[in-house]
Amino acid sequence: MKFRDKVLFANLILLSICLGFAGYLMMYRNFTLAWQSQLESGIASNNMVQYMVEYELLSRMNNSEGLPEQYLSDIGAKVAGSIHSDGMEFAIRYGEKLVYTTKKELDTVPEKLFQNLEAGGKNYQQKKVGKRHYIYVTSCSKVNGRQLHIISRNDAGAVYTLMKQQTAYYRLLSIGMLAATAVFLYILCRYLTRPLEELNRVSEQIADGDYATKAAVNTSDEIGELAEKFNRMSDAVAGHMKALENMVHQREQFVADFTHEMKTPMTAIIGYADTMRSMELPRQNEIMALNYIFSEGQRLETMSKKLFQLIYLNQHEIEKKPIHITNLVCETGQLLAPFLMEKKIELETDMKDAVIEADKELLVTALYNILDNAKKASGENAKIKITGRTDGEEYRLTVTDYGTGMDKEDIAHICDEFYMADKSRSRGEGGAGLGMSLVSLIIKRHGAKLLVESEKGQGTSVHLLFREKG
Structure with missing residues (x-):
């Protein structure tokens, strides 16, 4: 009923x-x-x-x-x-x-x-x-x-x-009143329960997977409030389902990209190893094959390390301590100095010191990856500039290179796993396509902001915005 x-x-x-x-x-x-x-x-x-x-x-x-x-x-x-x-x-x-x-x-x-x-x-x-x-x-x-x-x-x-006459008259009057009341109540109940029928219809559509549907109820009573909350719940469910679909898609894409990235160096390693095993090669060709096997092995090692760091960050809390920005930049620059010298790249710094709450090792990793990308995008005898300034209640750390730059589509996907704006250059430099994904996650776990500005052929600026320690 x-x-x-x-x-x-x-x-x-x-x-x-x-x-x-x-x-x-x-x-x-x-x-x-x-x-x-x-x-x-x-x-x-x-x-x-x-x-x-x-x-x-x-x-x-x-x-x-x-x-x-x-x-x-x-x-x-x-x-x-x-x-x-x-x-x-x-x-x-x-x-x-x-x-x-x-x-x-x-x-x-x-x-x-x-x-x-x-x-x-x-x-x-x-x-x-x-x-x-x-x-x-x-x-x-x-x-x-x-x-x-x-x-x-x-x-x-x-x-x-x-x-007897009054009883008969009252009986007829009561029957008439009941009949009239029944008609009135039926119309009234249909009118009052129409929003509930609408909610029932919408709930069935949501149960069938149509999360975009909305309840068209425009009353100002409790049922109207229920419909409004129902629509908000529908939006929340739709948002969660969309996020879940995106997560599933990202995982599938991650597995596909990871498989693809693993396949390329493994194929090369197996091919060169099989060639060296099955035939005698001139010394020069043998050294070239061994160098290629070594570089591809290094790329696999880099990929595994960064994947481990991504997994670790997603599953563990980070321990923050007060650190000086200038010390962070100096230490990271020293780590990257030998590789910059190979391409005769100048690292210029213009810093105002500040203290922030952070995990030093993770921020060194993030800044190292940003500088490494800047190095890969720059040619020989180029320059990379690091600046640091207080911007309102935040501290802005900026890494600028004057290399190849990126277009808007590349900027939109720069933090996706295994995404490379220039695949041939990145692989040639030993890149795995995980650097900026790791940077993005590290910055996010610190409650900071990551902004990327770039123009094709002009260079790229990566901004890190931290909240200073009071």
Whole structure:
């Protein structure tokens, strides 16, 4: 059963209970008032008959016309002829004897009407005779030491007839109200649950993999807030799925690139080794083959070291200590000095010292890779410049070369694993395509920023932005 149907039936059941209870109270009150009115009418009729009988009886007794039992029957007949009350009947009982009655049924009056009844008092009782309802009223007087009872009976059928009519009318009215309310509630529930149906539709689409779908709910109530959070959740799921897809793609690309990068030197090593094993080579060719095997082996070693560092950085926290930037640059320059001298490259520094929180060994590795890339991009007798300045709340360390440079596409992928802007030059220099990936990860783990500016044929500037230690 749908939620809106549950709400509809719950409201109809509640309304039915309320209408039934209210109807019962209203009917009970109306019946009580009608019954009280009918009882008062019966008592008034009994009082009137009692007054007329006692008046006639006193008149005759004053005229000494005999004993009361001798003329009570005549008095009853005279009173019956003088009153015109629809549905009212009466009887006269003197002592234990019924001396007059307008209806034979009054011969069997309930004895309860006479119990504990003293002179001047009245008793009344409702009784059903056949299919009709009556109100019996009995009054008592003392005449010659004996009790004179006036028993009157009024038809109370009008009260029950009115009750039946009101019940039937209220039943029809309740059915009409329930029907009208059911239609109204159905329309209202459909309107109120439409946003929930929209959320259900969207959730099914998301479950089927459509993470871009959105719930079109524009209400300002709790359901609207739920829809807004649902859309935000959908965006978050879509973002996570996109990130997961990118990660899977990057891993697949990484494996493919790594396999490719491993294949090239391994093929060369195996080829040269097989040639040297299977035939005699001139000494000059043998030395050339051994040099090639050695250089390719070095490239494999470099690749394995950088891969290990990448894996280590991804799985371990780094320990930061205060270090001086000038000491960092000086130490890195000394490590690279022999290789710069081979190409007669000048390393120029223009530094303002600063202290930062960092892992010195990792930053040496990062700066070494940046300088190594600058060396590879530069020709002989070139110059590489390192500058360091405070820039607001940050310290900017910049490495600038005036070599081959890169275009915008190369800059966008410079930090991807195994990406090389100039593959032939990089491999010739022993590059593995992992240097800038490692640099990017090291800088990121230090909470610093890496910016690359380059222009084809003009050179490249790599900016490292650190937060100074306060």
